Structures are given as structure tokens and as C-alpha cells.
Amino acid sequence: MIQNNKQELYQICRSNIYKYYLSEIPKWKQDDKRNEILDRLSEELNYVDCDEMFSLYLAVYFTLRDCHLTETYLSTRGAIGNSIIPYLLGITGIDPIQYGLDYHFFYKKKKTPQDIYL
Numbered sequence: 001m002i003q004n005n006k007q008e009l010y011q012i013c014r015s016n017i018y019k020y021y022l023s024e025i026p027k028w029k030q031d032d033k034r035n036e037i038l039d040r041l042s043e044e045l046n047y048v049d050c051d052e053m054f055s056l057y058l059a060v061y062f063t064l065r066d067c068h069l070t071e072t073y074l075s076t077r078g079a080i081g082n083s084i085i086p087y088l089l090g091i092t093g094i095d096p097i098q099y100g101l102d103y104h105f106f107y108k109k110k111k112t113p114q115d116i117y118l
Contacts, residue, residue, distance in 0.1 A: 005054035006045060012061065013041055013088035020088055020095070037097070040084050044103050048085075060116050061089040077117045091116070 017037050022030045048054070060076070067074050080086045081094030082101040096103065 005051055005058055006049070009054050009057055009085065009089075010041070010045060012058075013085060014038070016088045016090070021097075037084070040097065041088065044083060044085055047103070056116060057085055057089060057091070060086075060091055060118065063118070064091060074118050080116050086116070 017034060021033055021037050025033055064074060064076075076086070076092050081092045082096050082105045083103045084096050086092045087095055094101070
């Protein structure tokens, strides 16, 4: 069982910020962008604050990671692209910040786990 799902989810997402956002940005602009991303990530995690949703994200993340390691390819679909959390986990390739997507659309009801289709 995964202990402290919110903290683990935050750490995985935070560790991927450079990969998904900062690698293409000049170093002198990275602090502002990092703060923007961390603010959005914290805002979403605090909005969701539902252990079932954190568990779902982690289960999908680990499933996709294992599939990639064994060269079994899957894709996701649905409103999941509106959230920065699955983007930073590599669950979706849609950058919600680039496209100005509102994560509230994905979380239909606050603190209610939503579907992620594989």
C-alpha cells in the first residue's frame, strides 16, 4: 500500500517539472516558470485533496511506467488533459498551462474521484 499518497504524488510531479517545462527555457527565466508550475500544482492538489484520487493517479502512473518498461503502449483519454498532475506524471501529453485549460472541468465534483481511461 502506498503511504501518504499526496506527498508521493507531489514529489513525483515536482521531480518532473524540469523535464516537462524548464528544459527548453533559458536559465534566467526558469525561476518564474518553476514558481508558476508549483503554484498550479499546489492549487490542484489542495483542491482535489482526496486520497482516492491520489491513489488513482499513482496507480495509473505506475501502470503506465511499467507498460513503457516492457514496451507495451497505452494511451489515455478524457478530460484528464485539463489537469497539470497527470501531465507531470506523463499520463497525458496535453499541457494544460500551454492551452489555458481549467482543471475544474476534470474534477466535476470537488473531492470526487474521476475516471481515467486507458
